[in-house]
Amino acid sequence: MKTIRLSLTTEETVPIEAERISPDQMAGLELDQIKCLEAWLGNRRITLDALFSIQVEGEAQGPESTTIVLEGDFSRVKRVGERMTAGSVIAKGNLGMHAGNNMIGGDIHIMGDAGDWLGREMRGGKIVVDGDAGNYVGAGYRGERCGMRGGDIVIAGSAGAFLGEHLCGGSIRVEGNCGDFPGAANQGGSIFIGGSTHLPGAEMVKGSIIVGGHAHMLPSFVRMEDVEMEGERFVKFSGDLVENGKGEILVAETV
Amino acid sequence: MTEDVLCTFCGCLCDDLRVEVADGRVQKVRGACRLGASKIMGHDRIKTPMIREDGVLREATYDQACARAAQILLEAKRPVLYGWASTSCEADRKGILLAEEVGGVMDTTATVCHGPSILGIEEKGLAGATLGQVKNRADLIIFWGCNPAEAHPRHALRYSSNACGRFTPEGRSGRKVMVVDVRETRSAKNADKFLRLIPGTDYEVISAMRMILGGKADVVPETVAGLPKTQLVETVEIMKNARFGVIFFGLGMTHSRGRYKNVDNALSLVAELNAFTKFVVMAMRGHYNVAGIGQVMACASGYPMSVDYSRGAPYFNPGETTICDLLNRKEADAALVIAADPASNFPRSTVEALAEVPVIQIDPFENPTTLLADVVIPSAIAGVEAEGTAYRMDGMCLRLRKLVDSEFPSDEAILQRIIDNVRRLRA
Amino acid sequence: MIIRGGIVYDPANGIYGEEMDLFIEGGRIAEEAAGPELDASGLLVMPGGVDAHSHIAGTKVNTGRIMRPDDSRMGTEPRNPVCRPCTGYTVPNCYAIGYRYARMGYTTAFEAATPIINARHTHEELEEIPILDKGALTLFGSNWTVLECVRDKDLAKLAAYVAWGLRASRGYGVKIVNPGGGEAWGFGANVKGLYDTVPNFDVTPAEIIESLAKANEMLGLPHSIHLHFNNLGKPGNYTTAIETLDLLKGVQASRMRQVVHIAHMQFSAYGGTGWKDFESKGPAIADYFNRHSHATMDLGMVLFGPATTMTADGPLEYANSRLLHAKWANCDYELEDSSGVVPLVYGRKMPINAIQWAIGLELALMTKDPWKVIMTTDHPNGAPFVNYPEVIALLMSRPKREEEIATVHELVKSRTALPTLEREMDWTDIAVMTRAGPARILGLEDKGHLGKGADGDVAVYNLRPDEIDPSRDHALVKAALAKARYTIKGGTLVARDGEILSAPPGRTYWVDAGVAEADANRLMADLKDKFDRYYSIQISNYMVQDAYISHPNVIRAGLQVREGEDRSSHALAREA
Ligand code: SF4
Numbered sequence A: 001m002k003t004i005r006l007s008l009t010t011e012e013t014v015p016i017e018a019e020r021i022s023p024d025q026m027a028g029l030e031l032d033q034i035k036c037l038e039a040w041l042g043n044r045r046i047t048l049d050a051l052f053s054i055q056v057e058g059e060a061q062g063p064e065s066t067t068i069v070l071e072g073d074f075s076r077v078k079r080v081g082e083r084m085t086a087g088s089v090i091a092k093g094n095l096g097m098h099a100g101n102n103m104i105g106g107d108i109h110i111m112g113d114a115g116d117w118l119g120r121e122m123r124g125g126k127i128v129v130d131g132d133a134g135n136y137v138g139a140g141y142r143g144e145r146c147g148m149r150g151g152d153i154v155i156a157g158s159a160g161a162f163l164g165e166h167l168c169g170g171s172i173r174v175e176g177n178c179g180d181f182p183g184a185a186n187q188g189g190s191i192f193i194g195g196s197t198h199l200p201g202a203e204m205v206k207g208s209i210i211v212g213g214h215a216h217m218l219p220s221f222v223r224m225e226d227v228e229m230e231g232e233r234f235v236k237f238s239g240d241l242v243e244n245g246k247g248e249i250l251v252a253e254t255v
Numbered sequence B: 001m002t003e004d005v006l007c008t009f010c011g012c013l014c015d016d017l018r019v020e021v022a023d024g025r026v027q028k029v030r031g032a033c034r035l036g037a038s039k040i041m042g043h044d045r046i047k048t049p050m051i052r053e054d055g056v057l058r059e060a061t062y063d064q065a066c067a068r069a070a071q072i073l074l075e076a077k078r079p080v081l082y083g084w085a086s087t088s089c090e091a092d093r094k095g096i097l098l099a100e101e102v103g104g105v106m107d108t109t110a111t112v113c114h115g116p117s118i119l120g121i122e123e124k125g126l127a128g129a130t131l132g133q134v135k136n137r138a139d140l141i142i143f144w145g146c147n148p149a150e151a152h153p154r155h156a157l158r159y160s161s162n163a164c165g166r167f168t169p170e171g172r173s174g175r176k177v178m179v180v181d182v183r184e185t186r187s188a189k190n191a192d193k194f195l196r197l198i199p200g201t202d203y204e205v206i207s208a209m210r211m212i213l214g215g216k217a218d219v220v221p222e223t224v225a226g227l228p229k230t231q232l233v234e235t236v237e238i239m240k241n242a243r244f245g246v247i248f249f250g251l252g253m254t255h256s257r258g259r260y261k262n263v264d265n266a267l268s269l270v271a272e273l274n275a276f277t278k279f280v281v282m283a284m285r286g287h288y289n290v291a292g293i294g295q296v297m298a299c300a301s302g303y304p305m306s307v308d309y310s311r312g313a314p315y316f317n318p319g320e321t322t323i324c325d326l327l328n329r330k331e332a333d334a335a336l337v338i339a340a341d342p343a344s345n346f347p348r349s350t351v352e353a354l355a356e357v358p359v360i361q362i363d364p365f366e367n368p369t370t371l372l373a374d375v376v377i378p379s380a381i382a383g384v385e386a387e388g389t390a391y392r393m394d395g396m397c398l399r400l401r402k403l404v405d406s407e408f409p410s411d412e413a414i415l416q417r418i419i420d421n422v423r424r425l426r427a
Numbered sequence C: 001m002i003i004r005g006g007i008v009y010d011p012a013n014g015i016y017g018e019e020m021d022l023f024i025e026g027g028r029i030a031e032e033a034a035g036p037e038l039d040a041s042g043l044l045v046m047p048g049g050v051d052a053h054s055h056i057a058g059t060k061v062n063t064g065r066i067m068r069p070d071d072s073r074m075g076t077e078p079r080n081p082v083c084r085p086c087t088g089y090t091v092p093n094c095y096a097i098g099y100r101y102a103r104m105g106y107t108t109a110f111e112a113a114t115p116i117i118n119a120r121h122t123h124e125e126l127e128e129i130p131i132l133d134k135g136a137l138t139l140f141g142s143n144w145t146v147l148e149c150v151r152d153k154d155l156a157k158l159a160a161y162v163a164w165g166l167r168a169s170r171g172y173g174v175k176i177v178n179p180g181g182g183e184a185w186g187f188g189a190n191v192k193g194l195y196d197t198v199p200n201f202d203v204t205p206a207e208i209i210e211s212l213a214k215a216n217e218m219l220g221l222p223h224s225i226h227l228h229f230n231n232l233g234k235p236g237n238y239t240t241a242i243e244t245l246d247l248l249k250g251v252q253a254s255r256m257r258q259v260v261h262i263a264h265m266q267f268s269a270y271g272g273t274g275w276k277d278f279e280s281k282g283p284a285i286a287d288y289f290n291r292h293s294h295a296t297m298d299l300g301m302v303l304f305g306p307a308t309t310m311t312a313d314g315p316l317e318y319a320n321s322r323l324l325h326a327k328w329a330n331c332d333y334e335l336e337d338s339s340g341v342v343p344l345v346y347g348r349k350m351p352i353n354a355i356q357w358a359i360g361l362e363l364a365l366m367t368k369d370p371w372k373v374i375m376t377t378d379h380p381n382g383a384p385f386v387n388y389p390e391v392i393a394l395l396m397s398r399p400k401r402e403e404e405i406a407t408v409h410e411l412v413k414s415r416t417a418l419p420t421l422e423r424e425m426d427w428t429d430i431a432v433m434t435r436a437g438p439a440r441i442l443g444l445e446d447k448g449h450l451g452k453g454a455d456g457d458v459a460v461y462n463l464r465p466d467e468i469d470p471s472r473d474h475a476l477v478k479a480a481l482a483k484a485r486y487t488i489k490g491g492t493l494v495a496r497d498g499e500i501l502s503a504p505p506g507r508t509y510w511v512d513a514g515v516a517e518a519d520a521n522r523l524m525a526d527l528k529d530k531f532d533r534y535y536s537i538q539i540s541n542y543m544v545q546d547a548y549i550s551h552p553n554v555i556r557a558g559l560q561v562r563e564g565e566d567r568s569s570h571a572l573a574r575e576a
């Protein structure tokens, strides 16, 4: 088991892009090598040790047995865990945009809040957020037909708008409220929202969205029978019929 | 008298103005609307370059100002270069080169107007046509969330509601004009039909229209966002029965709740209407060359706005690389503002963030942004004092004329001087 | 510059793999030269590649970029001391277009379709493409003035309009796309065949094509008409193709070249009554070309993977977008034409796509004379141009084709003749199809060959023609063609082993054709009226200005050439 601890040593407000902070990139490296990994502070190419104090404990066989611990507020640090296939990242505080971009496996645990584009185009693995998440959780890149394709994202707080846009698989669970348009153009993933939202499932063709609170529904969904789940009644909708969709939305209360 | 002059104010880019020049000055502008004429006549010019020292702007030479600008940009770790919609494409291309050289973010005024339209186009594409096509063929014109009577005064006469063309010899009387908006604007008063929306309900209304168009009216509730279904059914009938229909949309659609999804949905509606008749759609672009900077950037970088060159290769992610987001998150640490006035047009907190970083302004005219600028560089007015290229709202590429000589260098020349200084300082 | 010891293929000059030295002086091939020497001992040497049909600049191309950030993010390369940054795969940015062609040993590329009214945009982009010499073909297939001249059977005025349109757009040749269809699409309709009437204009596509071909020859333009057939992309359309080709048999060429060049033939070589019984008619088309000499074609080869279709055939793109449920961009140009853009992915297991792929190869392999066939992918309609080495490897190697056939949809075996084709092209065939042929077809006298006075555009590849067997070593061939050992453009070494060493600006070709003053006057009166009443811009703002062609190469044609004066041409210039 190898544990790599990073804490920020700068107060810069210019963002840091550090896609090398990932178990795959760090598992096989010694401390000195980790320190020399590339990162970007705005337009400056720098090494990780210019911005972070770094400690390493133990040995790892590969990324599976590598844990990266981020101490402090990492809300300015982008792209952590990008393309990771295994191992874990634990952010003790907030974590910046694009955490878990294209993630394939392993897990990311964010104890604070997550920035926008959490798990963008994710394919596998698990992301847990104890706080809130920004816009475009599990969404795709501009112009692409597919966002997240697999894996799980769990957010204990609330999430921003466009959650799971172009979702093609996997699941997203938000305990709190969610901004407008969750699950837009959903093509087969599942979304659970504990709280309330606005216009879920626009242009969805497959997959499901459950809204535990209230939601304002689009006029292009057909109302089906009411269903009961774990003792609660939900109104079931099918759509989005503008796309001849067969997605399913369960809403506790419509407004 | 110079004929066929282009108006460098709004996205109509009227090219039929006549301008009287005497004593090296514009004396009279004929054929323009009030907005255009006053732009071309000019107003409070910045007289000399200035550099802020101890809180006060002091006169400087072009050499000093360009050198200082280069220094600010080179020292910055995340400079943003913003504006570009009210100058020529030639200046825009220099701006892109400068952004590449200093590793900056290149963003345009589109991000605070039709940026959402671009995001919508990225989802769906856009079924468009030139304005002349509308003039010659359209018998149904819909203005959605825009008020050309105030913002694009000659649009109706030159291109749309009132224009006469080959298949539209009767002009206004042979056409239906419809306005969809949240309030009864002047354009709405001139229309044959006005559909009043509850703010922020564009998306739902469009979805209902798509349902009706697709023969699924039975599923649509009896009222949608306060509008009776019968009214929507009637509207869709009018659209289907047009010979050539067009939707012009404006900030009312792009800047209300739903944002780019509204546009996205409208683009689908128009695409689907083409199964029944000819239908096209166009964004009512504001600044005269905001379409041009989009074209130039797409050609040079692959993306029409919000391009981040900080890592040497273009990266595009509106919401992240858009100037307001950069400022709100305090990511930007310097700004170059050209031919724009963010101090007047951005939200207050964003302007406050802008005030905290060094700002370089290039503009012929003084405006509220001048008050927070650290380097001010006056330039010639593109299309009056300098030649160049601009793109009309429909993508028509036209050449701006030079009408009078200027004591000021063009935007293009100033940017080249900054680039030269950047190269010199770096070497 | 001296290029030593290469094995030179210069079929236009009857050189088929001879070891020789090449000399470039003042940017042109010479008999002797000073300056740097490049060692090409034993390596394959050909003239710089010439692409006669590619979509590299203008509104359609940029629309493709704008609607496809997903594509732009592919192929991203940061800037370096020589190169501006690059993006895109099917819709590369302007810099990538220049560098990527140059890396493959190509030095010339022509944009295949630009409407006169927005040609300024096309030239703005062409100006930004580094290295390459280029030009743009101008659309004439649905312009009101064309339709009216054809209706009135006024060929002289039609020729005057063509000359004026080329000048207004700074265009190189006459492009005709789905003739009449662009006008019909202005009201959402289309023309369905050669003898279908264009609504409101009382002419047929057949009349438009024939008249434009005659006008083209009256003007003696360097290139013939360049035609995108009606019904392109539809099952069963090969009959339209053959009918149209027959129509032009009687037209007399004014120069030693074809009277019609067929754009992306593959898309018009379809049998079947619908998509279910869709099949190849590649053999029938090749057979036609083997029996006739008035036409040439480019392949429009489809390769598997992403593409962005873009064409002035507006109704076709609408149909594509509905069929594929894909993004759809459209732009119709007042009084002139239409256009559309739709992204798609060609799948090797998709029956239609697999058959399309095979048809492109059939056309190339079954047409006996390589001078009649240009190798293209109709970039980026069939595939991005960076895949040319793949096409060449397929043409040169039957084993490679067999490997591929084993992985594509099995209908290729029953609905195409490809599996039976044994022909393997040699380097002469390839040099013709990618250099000498396209240059001759376009009428570019200084391109596509290495004779004295030709442009100093040379490609040297890391391949030893005397040692390798392309049939067996197809992977080697493909790799070597993707990265030329040296690309020399106008005597400047621009690329070495895939690295861009310098990026000088290229030239833009356009054709200035003179016409009789009386015809010009009749035309101008008519145009003045059209601008007053119908166009949304002024005639004086319509013409592309000199400022947009910073390195022009003007080819003269028309009356002035025959009469040795250019008074009449100036008549047009003055009026405009
Ligand atoms: S409508 Fe716009 S472009 Fe035309 S004159 Fe008025 S401001 Fe100028």
Ligand SMILES: [Zn+2]
Residues within 6 Å of the ligand: C053, C054, C055, C112, C263, C264, C311, C378, C381
């Ligand atoms: Zn083409």
